[in-house]
Structure formats: C-alpha cells, structure tokens
Amino acid sequence: MSTIKKVILKLNTFKYSLILALSIIFLFGGIALFFPAIQNIMLYLNVVFFAFCCCVFNIENSLCILLFVYSFEILDFSNSSITFYNILCSVFTFVFGIKYLISVIKKKNKIFIGPLILSIILIFYGLINFNSANIFYYFAEVVLIAIIYICFVYSSSLNKNKLINFLICGFITSIIISCFLLFFDETKSIVIGVEDRFKGLCRHTNTFQLLCLMNISFILYKYFKNQLVPFSFYSLISFFVIFGFLTKSKAFIICLLILIFIYFTLEFKRNKKLAFNSFVVFISLIGVGSLVFKNEIAEYLNRFISYGYDNIFDKILTGRFTIWKSYLGYWASSAITIIFGCGVTHAQPFELGAHSGYVDTIFTYGILGCIILIALIFAYAKEVKYKKQRFKFANCIPLILFLILSLEEYLLSSARLILILSCLVLFEKNNLNKEKNEFNSNEN
Numbered sequence: 022m023s024t025i026k027k028v029i030l031k032l033n034t035f036k037y038s039l040i041l042a043l044s045i046i047f048l049f050g051g052i053a054l055f056f057p058a059i060q061n062i063m064l065y066l067n068v069v070f071f072a073f074c075c076c077v078f079n080i081e082n083s084l085c086i087l088l089f090v091y092s093f094e095i096l097d098f099s100n101s102s103i104t105f106y107n108i109l110c111s112v113f114t115f116v117f118g119i120k121y122l123i124s125v126i127k128k129k130n131k132i133f134i135g136p137l138i139l140s141i142i143l144i145f146y147g148l149i150n151f152n153s154a155n156i157f158y159y160f161a162e163v164v165l166i167a168i169i170y171i172c173f174v175y176s177s178s179l180n181k182n183k184l185i186n187f188l189i190c191g192f193i194t195s196i197i198i199s200c201f202l203l204f205f206d207e208t209k210s211i212v213i214g215v216e217d218r219f220k221g222l223c224r225h226t227n228t229f230q231l232l233c234l235m236n237i238s239f240i241l242y243k244y245f246k247n248q249l250v251p252f253s254f255y256s257l258i259s260f261f262v263i264f265g266f267l268t269k270s271k272a273f274i275i276c277l278l279i280l281i282f283i284y285f286t287l288e289f290k291r292n293k294k295l296a297f298n299s300f301v302v303f304i305s306l307i308g309v310g311s312l313v314f315k316n317e318i319a320e321y322l323n324r325f326i327s328y329g330y331d332n333i334f335d336k337i338l339t340g341r342f343t344i345w346k347s348y349l350g351y352w353a354s355s356a357i358t359i360i361f362g363c364g365v366t367h368a369q370p371f372e373l374g375a376h377s378g379y380v381d382t383i384f385t386y387g388i389l390g391c392i393i394l395i396a397l398i399f400a401y402a403k404e405v406k407y408k409k410q411r412f413k414f415a416n417c418i419p420l421i422l423f424l425i426l427s428l429e430e431y432l433l434s435s436a437r438l439i440l441i442l443s444c445l446v447l448f449e450k451n452n453l454n455k456e457k458n459e460f461n462s463n464e465n
Contacts, residue, residue: 029077032077032078033077033078033079033082038078038082039082039085039086039187042070042074042078042086043086043089043090045070046067046070046071046086046090047093049063049064049066049067049070050063050064050067050093050096053067053096054095054096057099060098060099061098061099061101064096064097064098064105067096067105067109068105068108068109068112071086071109071112071113072112072116074086075112075113075116075117076116080117080120080171080172080175080178080179081175081178081179081180081183081184083113083116083117084113084172084179084184084438085183085184085187086187087109087110087113087438088184088187088188088191088438088442089187089188089190089191089194090106090109090191091106091188091191091192091232091438091439092191092192092194092195092221092222092223092232093191093195093222094106094222094223094224094225094228095211095222095223095224097224102157103157103160103161107161107164110164110168110437110438111160111164113168114164114167114168114171117171117175118167118171121171121174130174133170133173133174133400133404135400135403135404136170136173136397136400136401136404137170139393139396139397139400140166140167140169140170140397142393143166143390143393143394143397144162144163144166146386146389146390146393147159147162147163147364147365147366148365149361149362149364149365150361150362150363150364150366150367151364151366152364152366152367152368153366154366154368155366155367155368156366158365158366159365159366161434162365162434164437165433165434165437168437168438168441169437169441172441172445173401173404176445179445181442181445181446181449182243182248184442184445185239185242185243185442185446188235188236188239188439188442189236189239189240189257192232192236192261193260195221195222195223196221196260196264198222199211199212199219199221199222214226216269217269218267218268218269218270219264219267219268220268221264226268226269226270227270227272227430228435229264229268230265230268230270230272230273231426231430231432231436231439233261233262233264233265233268233273234265234272234273234276234277234280234422234426235419235422235423235426235436235439235443236257236261237258237261237262237265237277237280238280238418238419238421238422238423238443239419239442239446240254240257240258240261241280241283241284241415241418242415242416242418242419242446245287245291245413245415245418246415246449251295262277265277271339272426272429276422276425276426279422279425280418280422281303283418283421285299285300287414287415341376341377341429344371344373344375344376345375345376345377345380347370347371348370348371348375348380348381348384349380349383349384351363351370351384352383352384352387358387359387359388360387360388360389361387361389361390362383362384362385362386362387362389362390363384363385363387364385365385367385374431375431376429376430376431377427377428377429377430377431378427378428378430378431378432378433379427379428381431381433382394382433405448416446416447416448416449417447419442419443419446420443420444420446420447422443423436423439423440423443
C-alpha cells in the first residue's frame with residue numbers, strides 16, 4: 022500500500038477527522054455569517070475545502086458532513102442563483118461520480134444497467150422545453166438524479182445509523198446556536214420568522230418543521246431497531262416536539278399525530294406493558310399541557326381557520342388548494358404538456374411555486390415523464406436483494422413521513438439527502454432474533 026493510501030485510510034478511520042473537518046467548515050461559515058463583506062469568499066473557501074474532504078474521505082464520511090450541514094441553510098451566497106448547499110451537493114456528486122467511474126474501469130464496482138439507463142433517459146427528458154434562463158433548475162435536477170444513483174451504488178457499505186446520528190447532531194447543534202442567538206436583539210431576527218414562528222438557522226419555517234418531523238421519524242426507526250434506550254428516545258422526541266410546536270405549523274401537528282399513531286401501534290405489538298404506560302403518560306401530558314398552555318394552543322388551532330379564504334380546503338392548506346388547481350389547470354391546457362409536461366426549466370407560471378411534490382412532478386414531467394420515474398423506482402427496487410428478509414415496517418417510517426410532507430411542499434430538490442437517507446433505511450438488513458434479544462436486555 023502506498024504512503025498516500027495509508028494516510029487516506031488513517032484519515033477515514035481516525036475518530037476525530039470528521040469533527041476537525043466540520044470545525045473548519047463552521048469556522049469559515051461563522052466568519053461568512055458575521056462579516057457580510059467577505060461572505061461569498063469564505064463560503065467559496067468552504068466549497069474548496071469540502072471538495073478536498075470528498076477527495077480524501079470515503080462516501081460515508083462525506084455524506085455525514087452534508088447531513089450535518091443541512092440544518093444550516095442560513096449559510097448561503099448573496100445574490101446567487103444557486104445555493105451554497107446545492108453547490109456542496111454538486112461537488113459531492115462530481116467527485117464521487119469520478120471515483121465511481123474509476124472503480125468501474127478497474128472492475129472494482131459494477132454498473133446497475135436498469136437504473137443507469139433510465140437515469141440517463143430522465144436527464145435528457147429534462148431538456149424538453151428547455152429555457153436557458155433557468156438552467157440552474159436543470160442542473161439541480163441532474164445532480165439529484167446522479168446523487169441518487171451514486172448513493173445506491175455504495176448503499177451496502179454505508180453505516181445508516183452513523184448517517185442518521187450526524188443528521189440528528191447537526192440539527193441539535195443548529196437549535197442550540199439558535200437559542201443562543203435569541204438572547205441578542207441584533208441576531209434574534211435570524212431565528213424568528215413571520216408571525217413569531219421559530220425557524221432556527223433555516224431560511225424558512227417549513228424547512229425547520231420538516232427537520233423536526235424527519236428527525237422524529239428517524240428516532241422512531243432507531244428505537245424500533247433497538248439502537249436507542251427508552252430514556253434517550255423520549256428525551257430526543259420531547260426536544261424536537263417542543264421546537265416543532267414553536268414553528269406554529271399545521272403540517273407539524275397533523276404529521277406528529279400520524280407518528281404518534283404509528284408509535285403506539287408498533288409498541289403495542291412489541292411490548293403491551295410499556296405501550297400502556299407510555300399511553301397513560303402521553304394522555305396526562307396532554308391534559309396538563311392543555312391547562313398550562315391553553316392560550317398558546319388556542320392561538321395555534323386558530324391558524325387552521327384564520328386565513329381569509331372562502332374555500333375550506335384553502336383555510337386548512339393555507340391557500341395551497343387554489344395553487345394546486347392553478348398549476349394542474351395550466352398543465353392540462355394542452356395535450357403536449359399533459360403528455361410531456363412543461364419542462365424542468367419552465368418558468369413558474371404563477372408568483373408562487375406549486376407547493377406540492379406531486380403537483381410539481383406531474384406539471385414538470387407530464388404523464389410520460391412520470392412513467393419513466395416510476396420505472397426508475399422499480400428498477401432500483403429490483404436491484405435490492407432479499408427484500409422480504411430486509412423489510413420491516415419500522416424501516417418505512419421516515420419514507421412514509423417524507424411522502425406525506427411532499428403533499429404540501431416540493432422536497433425532491435431541497436431535501437434530496439433526507440429522501441436518500443429515508444430510502445437507504447427502507448431495506449436495511451434486519452436480524453430479528455438479535456433485535457429481540459437486545460430489546461429484552463434493554464428492558465432488563
């Protein structure tokens with residue numbers, strides 16, 4: 022083994038390598054945040070440093086960095102058409118795309134023919150109705166398709182538990198920093214959005230509530246995989262629920278209720294005594310919370326009907342129902358757009374985005390494009406071996422939640438790594454006997 026390879030191996034196995042890398046990234050990011058005059062310079066230095074990390078680190082460690090940084094959307098270029106995080110994802114895709122090609126040439130890795138061909142078809146399909154003014158939309162779509170393929174290729178070698186831990190730790194770190202910024206009038210506006218809704222270090226409240234919910238779903242997954250003891254589980258869940266409520270998001274309440282239902286359903290099947298005790302505590306907390314925070318709860322519930330819309334669906338969905346009808350009406354206005362879609366680079370026909378992953382997908386790709394997308398999903402699923410032995414309902418929790426949240430937001434581009442992580446855990450290996458023994462030992 023050459024000296025360079027030995028150094029790279031030590032860097033990947035040294036337990037403090039990722040901490041040092043993240044420290045440098047946040048040093049540059051902190052300077053960019055508090056010194057706007059050199060903001061872009063420091064962020065470009067971050068991009069260069071991350072490219073170096075991708076060259077040195079393996080794909081697992083590089084993904085850990087990306088997942089940790091995801092909660093810090095506030096780090097972004099000024100007056101730029103492409104976001105800082107999108108550039109990081111692009112660098113990741115380029116570097117590991119090159120590494121993958123080299124490994125294929127050296128016959129150290131295989132080509133997944135079905136997913137690769139359909140991915141290429143989808144990339145070319147995105148050129149329909151091409152508009153050069155919105156070329157970054159197309160670029161982001163290419164990165165999304167490529168990064169999914171690359172992560173699938175290396176999925177068997179990825180430690181999903183480690184990736185989830187870095188996502189959770191990154192979000193907790195961003196919340197702690199956000200709470201610190203609340204104490205100063207000069208920085209309070211950074212973490213508080215319109216209507217006094219908490220958004221942390223994300224650019225929008227919706228992103229923050231997405232992270233709260235997705236982190237809860239991953240914690241549920243880890244708990245039912247017996248990777249969390251009850252104390253850690255309930256502590257983390259409580260932490261994210263509290264900050265999720267601060268977003269005053271209707272979607273958060275609805276999705277949280279779905280997650281609570283899933284939790285009690287699975288817990289009753291696994292341990293009826295613990296599930297019953299948890300249910301009693303849960304009902305007690307609701308009762309106490311209803312009395313102590315009755316004014317806040319009344320204000321929260323009032324958001325469901327307070328908006329000045331005539332349609333009941335618009336009241337509940339904050340005007341999204343009318344937006345969806347407008348987009349679908351525009352899409353259905355021509356036989357060509359119905360079949361082929363309006364195109365990836367098509368300018369938004371209205372002032373707002375589609376606010377739905379499903380509406381945006383049918384609007385962009387049309388019926389033919391959606392058929393290609395479905396075929397691509399089946400092609401990936403076909404490549405997964407021993408699906409029945411791997412499958413367990415707890416593995417589905419993150420993906421189920423992501424699909425529900427996609428009803429009201431377009432997340433395929435902005436939350437691409439959350440989607441990829443949700444898919445990675447879907448068919449994660451299960452050792453049922455080992456899990457049962459671990460659970461019994463935890464209980465004892």
